Amino acid sequence: MGKAVITEVTRMHHAYICVGAFHLELKKIIRPLPFEDQNWNINDYKNNIFRVRNLINCADNVREKLLESDNPHSYEDWKQVKPSKIGSFTEKKLFDLLKNYCESTIEMIFGAEIIKNQYLNTGTGKKSLGGIIIDSKNFKFVLKDSPYKDHKQLRGQIIDHDKKIYDLPVTSLDLLNQYEDKQNDIEYMNKKFINSKNELIVRIGLGRSFTGKGKFSPRNYIQINGLIGI
Numbered sequence: 001m002g003k004a005v006i007t008e009v010t011r012m013h014h015a016y017i018c019v020g021a022f023h024l025e026l027k028k029i030i031r032p033l034p035f036e037d038q039n040w041n042i043n044d045y046k047n048n049i050f051r052v053r054n055l056i057n058c059a060d061n062v063r064e065k066l067l068e069s070d071n072p073h074s075y076e077d078w079k080q081v082k083p084s085k086i087g088s089f090t091e092k093k094l095f096d097l098l099k100n101y102c103e104s105t106i107e108m109i110f111g112a113e114i115i116k117n118q119y120l121n122t123g124t125g126k127k128s129l130g131g132i133i134i135d136s137k138n139f140k141f142v143l144k145d146s147p148y149k150d151h152k153q154l155r156g157q158i159i160d161h162d163k164k165i166y167d168l169p170v171t172s173l174d175l176l177n178q179y180e181d182k183q184n185d186i187e188y189m190n191k192k193f194i195n196s197k198n199e200l201i202v203r204i205g206l207g208r209s210f211t212g213k214g215k216f217s218p219r220n221y222i223q224i225n226g227l228i229g230i
Helices: 042-046 091-101 106-110 173-181 186-195
Strands: 002-011 016-023 028-033 054-058 077-079 085-088 119-121 129-135 139-145 152-159 165-169 199-206 210-212 215-217 219-229
Touching: 002 028, 002 091, 002 173, 002 199, 002 219, 016 042, 016 054, 016 091, 016 199, 028 054, 028 129, 091 129, 091 199, 091 219, 106 129, 106 199, 129 152, 139 186, 152 173, 152 219, 165 219, 173 186, 173 219, 186 219
Parallel strands: 028 077
Antiparallel strands: 002 016, 002 054, 016 028, 054 085, 119 219, 129 199, 139 152, 152 165, 199 219, 210 215
């Protein structure tokens, strides 16, 4: 039985969460998924099973046959029984581990054309999870009107090493909870998570194929899954 350290936990619809983890034996990012459901429940986050930096056990991978339409997510998808927490990493220990597996640009993560610095066409991309390492001065939190609800959306502006500027939604459950607990205080977010750091690993992910306003759109939107800084 292998071990993995959780690298990101993101908010989804209908009380689901999505989890990414670095498999310590295979040296790759996986997306643990339950056999009996499409994803884990928010209660698994509240019960402290799925938290960033938690060390979890990974049952032997028994993949179901995945359709090509599941690409690039099928690269990381990992069906298993619910794990348990067996230890934890410090933020520095996780940073030191993941920095060896980061790319310098977002485009390098996916190895495919990024359209309008926002999304990939479904079925393109070599993987759906990754990270870049940047100087903290090249990241900041911003607020923008949400396209779906009458409120402001927490987003992150990134300048990566090819000088491209990305403006992406934040889906990290930890960051969103902090933002909401502090009554949408963007200055607090930048001070705590950015200004006090020298370097940041920005965890980047792709959403599943997007469906909106009753229409299917064959796009995988890029999102910010988390920040790990020193």
